[in-house]
Amino acid sequence: MTAKNIIASVLFASVAAVAGNAMANDNPHLQPVNTPSQVSxxxxxxxxxxxxxxxxxxxxxxxxxxxxxxxxxxxxxxxxxxxxxxxxxxxxxxxxxxxxxxxxxxxx
Known part of the structure; x- marks a missing residue:
């Protein structure tokens, strides 16, 4: 492997890790749901x-x-x-x- 390939591999791995973490934090099922109250x-x-x-x-x-x-x-x-x-x-x-x-x- 050349230095160029190593740098590209490291860069790709770090971008993939950051993107995966960002998507994990944006789970729509964990977002609060505003339900109207049943009582006044x-x-x-x-x-x-x-x-x-x-x-x-x-x-x-x-x-x-x-x-x-x-x-x-x-x-x-x-x-x-x-x-x-x-x-x-x-x-x-x-x-x-x-x-x-x-x-x-x-x-x-």
């Missing part, structure tokens, strides 16, 4: 308010999370009760939402 902002804020008022937020942020099962179950029951009560619709209205369009949240 008012519903999210109302749910957050109930989450805090029920004590569930405090339980999940405490150091005994996972050990104090009775306290978590009590807070979860209160959260469910508040979420299914007319109080939730009142909060949605207070935050500027339409209470007639309230959707059920999966897992809640």
């Amino acid at each position: 902002r008012a519903e999210v804020l109302a749910d957050l308010q109930i989450y805090r008022e029920s004590g569930l937020a405090a339980v999940e942020q405490s150091e005994s999370y996972g050990y104090d099962v009775a306290r978590r179950e009590q807070a979860q029951a209160k959260y469910t009760q508040l979420r299914q009560s007319p109080y939730y619709a009142t909060l949605v209205k207070r935050f500027g939402g339409d209470a007639s369009k309230i959707t059920a949240v999966a897992g809640r």
